[in-house]
Amino acid sequence: MFNDFAAIDLARFQFAFTVSAHIIFPAFTIGLASFLAVLNALWLWWRDDVYLRLFDYWKTIFAVTFGMGVVSGIVMSYQFGTNWSVFSDRAGPVIGPLMGYEVLSAFFLEAGFLGIMLFGRQRVGEKLHMAATAIVAVGTLFSAFWILSANSWMQTPAGYGINELGQFVPENWWAIIFNPSFPYRLVHMVLAAYLTTAFVVGAVGAWHLLRTPESRGAAIMFSMAMWMALIVTPIQIFAGDAHGLNTLAHQPAKIAAIEGHYESYPEGRVPLILFGLPDDDAGEMRYAVEIPLLGSLILTHDLNTPMQGLDAFPEDERPKSALIFWTFRIMVAVGFAMLGLGLWAAFARWRGHLTTSPWLHRAAVLMGPTGFLAVLCGWITTEVGRQPYTVYGLLRTTDSVAPLQAEAVATSLIAFIIVYFFVFGFGTLYVLRLMSKRPKDRVDIEEIGPTRSSGITPVAASPSAPHTTAKE
Amino acid sequence: MVFDLSFIWAGLIAFGVLAYVLLDGFDLGIGILFPFLKDRQERHLAMNTIAPVWDGNETWLVLGGGGLFAVFPLAYAIVMPALYPLIIAMLLGLVFRGVAFEFVHRTARMQGFWEIGFWGGSLVATLAQGMALGALVQGITVEGRAYAGGNWDWFTPFSVLTALALLVGYALLGATWLILKTEGETLQRAQRFARPLALAFLVAIAAVSLATPFLHPQYLERWFGWPSGLYSAIVPVLLALAVWQLWSGLFHGHPMRPFLATVAIFVISFAGLGVSFYPNLVPPSLTIVEAAAPDASLKFLLVGAVVLIPVILAYTAFSYWVFRGKVKHSDGYH
Structure with missing residues (x-):
């Protein structure tokens, strides 16, 4: 089956496959960790059972997803050595310490406090539990910081020298960490993770609103998610634009490939190719549908700046x-x-029927998984656009690969594909199953008595409420 | 210059690997013992003794891999391709082991399947780690700055022996952990497991220890030469003390001593490996100094390590403290 492929193609495919499978989980858990911290804080603040219930609801989903993120992440920390050993030897002195900091400052933090966050509310008390929950959220952000710094350095290397062995030698760590594309990529990815989570939460809320319109928990989820959609999406579009300008400055070939410009525009006035079939062999765009001048406006914010194709x-x-x-x-x-x-929901909210618009809810359910699609597509764009290099302009992908035989890489690739589809397929099924359960609004309806209208519960009203580790 | 940065880092990486072996060792040991527990309830009880801490324990493995990448990139670049099939098998085993903690509680129909996955994943990961250890001790063929051996160099009688030794060792760690964390019938069962496992582990350590010096002249000199053999002799003496502690702890039904004694046996055996390896990082020829990253990399990460590792140890200890004591069926974490 894989006879026609060289070890390098298989190694590239293996990395693409394992890293794509992995990014799905952190893209969700980065946002979800922060969401959980907010829910827990709201519960402590208002003592309204619905927030505790929402916390427990998403906590279980977080635990399943986080576990898959951990095991697929450990694979990544070994992929560099197993399949890209020459890259590891050459770039290790720069990239390695960044990942080292990720492990020391983020992974241990998340793992160390995850147990307390999931199982420890009654053992450590509300305050420490809140601290643990916040620490897990901060840990996911630290992790994003370091891994995006490492990735950005491969895109826009800075602060390095090259020694007699051909290794990249760090010269200025500040310049390495805060390399030119890092701030843009970090903001873009963290916002992407927040949006991904918001749209999943919104879809789950919308799904339950469609089935049980009176569910308070579902209404709160949906409302919070739609605020995120309204506020964060414009910021994200702005950040994406800024990221694009930064890429144009540092990786013009990537932009030319993204936009499908095979030919240069020495006088500016670049059209925007909306659609077309890029033909890399012939070096031309077939069946292009273009809008004149718009390319210049978007890419350089100026009509007459020359553009390289x-x-x-x-x-x-x-x-x-x-x-x-x-x-x-x-x-x-x-x-x-x-x-x-986001705008549609804002309009519905203004008219007072945010929680009673079935078509809005159907659209939100449909949009639920699109955050993952956008994250994957974005990463494919930036990583494939970096080719033919691993360290942009300096170390070629063909010179980075481990001295492995194609059969070895093919065998491990098949094993990864089978195991990942199987394990993460079931994992996704379990997550969806958890999401299909209706969130409860109250801790225990029989013990609390009749429905309260205000939603503000004095703590004493539910003395026996088993807050966490209740059997699910 | 004995105390240059690369030696400090070799020590830190060794510490990270040892921490992994000890901490995930008892997690994997529980997995290995899984089919020998009485019923589903007891299996889940055993799983619950490690549920709050397994993730932190496994993070030491990421430190081992990531840390090697950072400070000994050449060793990482040589060892990973050399042990390729073992590393992949270990990772896939850990995938099944890791997801099982949550998955077993998410399905009724496939609960048995994920329990088997928990056991099988633990077993595969352990055997792969044990074989990797054996292959490393035997030595790795290097040419220039790359691995130059074949696809199957890691598969030898010696690496099979070390794999079995680690299997028994982890199982013993798991059994003594259960002695510490459970009560009643489960506790008695764990005590029954521990005695034959302790014997088997000692036999295995003896076999590995006797075989090792004859793999390389350097090892032989280190252990039986004069005067280095005199210093090295402290290792078997300490080992005998730890074994005595283990045996008396088991005999008197002490809750904590068997586990701590098993930990001590691991630490001493690990130190013994260090005696054989030094000054190599990857036997037989790649030294610690050769494999090290430039000083700028070592210094930068050392600053973080010096500050963060004590902090990590502190909150890890805190987490164990929070979840201290015997685990009961009613504590169900799910």
Whole structure:
């Protein structure tokens, strides 16, 4: 089956597969950890049972997802060595310590306090439990900080020298960590994670509103998610634009490939190619549907700035356009669809029927998984756009690979594919099953008595409420 | 210059690996013992003794991999391709083991399947780690800055022996952990497991210890030469003390002593490996100094390690303190 492929293609596919499978989980848990911290804080503040119930509801989903993130993440920390050993030897002195800091400052923090967050409310008390929950959320953000710094350094290397062994040697750690593309990529990814979570939470809320319109928990979820959609999506679009300008400054070939510009525009006035079929072999865009001048406006915010096309770069230094032309467009389309839903929900909220608009809820359910789609497409765009290099402009992908035989890589690749689809397939099923359970509004309806209208519960009203570790 | 940065880092990485072996060792040991527990209720009780801490325990493995990448990139670049199938098998085993903690509670129909996954994953990960240890002790063929051996160099009688030794060792850690964390019938069962496992582990350590010096002249010199053999002799003496503690702890039904004594046996055996390896990081030829990253990398991460590792140890200890004491069926974490 894999006879026609070289070890390097298989290694690239294996990395793409394992890292794509992995990113799905952190893209969700980064946002979910913060959401849980907010829910727990709201519970402590208002002592309204519904927030504790929502916390417990999402906590279980978090535990399942986080577990899958952990096991798929450990695979990543070994992929560099098993399949990309030359890269590890050369770039290890720079990339390695960044990942070392991720382990020391983030992974241990998350893992150390996760147990207390999940199982420890009654053992440590509310305050320490709140602290543990917040620490887990902060840990996920630390993790994003370091891993995006490492990735950004591979895109826009800075602060390094090269020694006689061909290794990258750190010279200025500040310049390495805060390399030119890092701030943009960090903001873009963290917002993406928040939006991904918001749309999942919104979809779950909408789903339950469609079935049980009176559910308070579902209404709160949906309302919180739609606030996020309204506020964060415009910021994300702005951040994405800034990230694009930064890429144009540092990786012009990537932008040319994303936009499908095979030819340069020395006088500016660049059209925006909306759709088309990029043909990398012929070096042209087939069936292009273009809007004149818009490309210049978006990319340089100026009509007359010259733009390099792929023809400005030697053939062996060009990324291929075929894939990333499309992944980029899907990501952008998802972004605008998210904005649309946010505006729609804001309008419905203004008219007072946010929780009673079935079509809005159906749209929100449909939009639930699109955050993952956008995250995957965005990463494919930036990673494939970095080709043919692992360290942009300095170390080629073909020079980074481990001295492995194709059979070895093919065997492990097949094993990863089978195990991942099986294990994470069931994991996704279990998460969906948890999501299909209706969130409870109250701790225990029989013990509390008749429905309260205000929703504010004095603590004494539910003295026997078993707050956590209740059997699910 | 004995105390240059690379030696400090070799010590820290060794500490990380040892922490992993001890902490995830008892987690994996529980997994290995899984089919020998009485029923589903008891299996889940055993799982609950580690549910709040397993993730932190496994993070030491990421420190081992990530830390090696950071401070000994050359060793990482050579060892990973050399042990390729073992590393992949270990990772896939850990996938099944890790997800099982949550998955067993999320399904009624496939509960048995994920229990088997928990057991099988623990078993595979343990055997892969044990074989990797054996392959490393035997030595790895290096040319230039890359692995130069074959696909199957890691598979030898010696690596099978070390794999079995680690299997028995982890199972013993798991059994003594259960002695510490459970009561009643489960406690008695764990005590019954511990005695034959302790014997088997000692036999295995003896076999590995006798075989090792004959793998390389350096090992032989280290253990039986003069005067280095005199210093090395302290290792078997300490080992005998720990074994005595283990045996008397088991005999008197002491709750904590068997576990701590097993930990001591692991620490001493690990130190014994260090005696054989030094000054190599990857036997037989790659030294600690050669494998080290440039000083700028070592210094930068050392600052973080010096501050953060004590903090990590502190909150890890806190987490164990929070979840201290015997685990009961009624504590169900799910």
